[in-house]
Amino acid sequence: MAWMAWTWPTAAFFGTIALLLIVFTVLAIRYPETPRVGILRIETTRGDRLFITLLGSAFINLAWLGLSGLPQWGALILCLVYAAAVFRWV
Structure with a gap:
């Protein structure tokens, strides 16, 4: 490797x-778990919400790298807030 x-x-x-x-x-x-309908008005399960969280976190980190000169820890905190929101409302 x-x-x-x-x-x-x-x-x-x-x-x-x-x-x-x-x-x-x-x-x-x-x-x-039975699928639930959230703010996006689509049925999602835990796995769907995990996928949405990982995909969104990737974009948050890329935008942070491209648009900000700040340390990446800030993006991690933003991603954790985003993950909490996705699992709560999506």
Whole structure:
């Protein structure tokens, strides 16, 4: 794996994604969920909301990098607020 130039932050990122997928799989098996309709007026499940959160977080981070010279920690905080909003209202 040396060709990928793995660093601790990169490994932590992919490890976190893998852990989220495992946790959400266990939750889906243990506590089945019926889809709900939120602010977007589409039916979503936990997995759908996770996907929307990850996709939106990617765009938030890219915009932060391109438009701001501030440290990336600010984008992380913004992403956490965004994730809370998605899981609450979408």
